[in-house]
Amino acid sequence: MALEIRFPLLQVVGYQNSGKTTLVEKIVKKGTDLGYQIATIKHHGHQSSLQSLHQEKDSSRHFRAGASATIVEGGGSLQLEAKTSKWPLEKLIQLYAFFENDMIVIEGYKSAEYPKIVLIKREEDIELLNSLTNIVAVISWIPIQIKFPLFLINEEENYLNWIYSEVHQ
Template identity: 45%
Template structure:
């Protein structure tokens, strides 16, 4: 296994990206792999932070980064104009994960699974790059992709396929 293995979970909002990511994290961790994740906050604006805590006040006072540690848990609060995915991956690489799961960032070039909810999502198969597997949530949707060179699977079979893909890297 080349470390870390990078793998994306892509799809439109409410397609099941987080559900799939959680299943993969649990399975990969159970297999003894150290997993790091990056999630794109795709709902617009900035992710919520706990305000009025010391770390938040440090950042509001001008600190570029504030790190809080206690009992083995670390929380890093950093402000920047915009973080690129490659910068985020570089930060996570410090923790020496075996796998970095990327949820969202569908237009990035990393190997990915794309989740299709229904026929309206089919455009993603043509639009996105480096798709390794297509996962269909709607029964029968895979019939519309029967001529695809890509594996087209239901969600459960897709989890197994992705686990095998990652562990064989």
């Protein structure tokens, strides 16, 4: 059963240390201040397990015993842990369809086809603009000439207003 996605998706992509996480935080804070429910998905390029973060919890005991997935709910919080070789982005987005979101901000997943804001920190990062699809804007640490809407990294108010007027419609 396919779930209908009723909210905009926005990707924030760039190379390591280009400011992706900081930008996502600013987008979430601005959206929250405007009264929106914003969910995020982060692509973590490193192999790690969340299991070590909560080893003494009953759900982790279930997981270690062989459960394919565990969910813990309490006090309005939900934690999911599941065994899979990889969570495809589309499945994560479908999972969020069960929640009341106004927007999903995705950090990473450069090859996905959703609208992207690309962060450019160094001159050599500009090649991203030729290899990525569905770019809607660029936020740059350096002055550049491009065909996309361009904001400099210190123009925070301008790019956040643009995101909520152009992307979140």
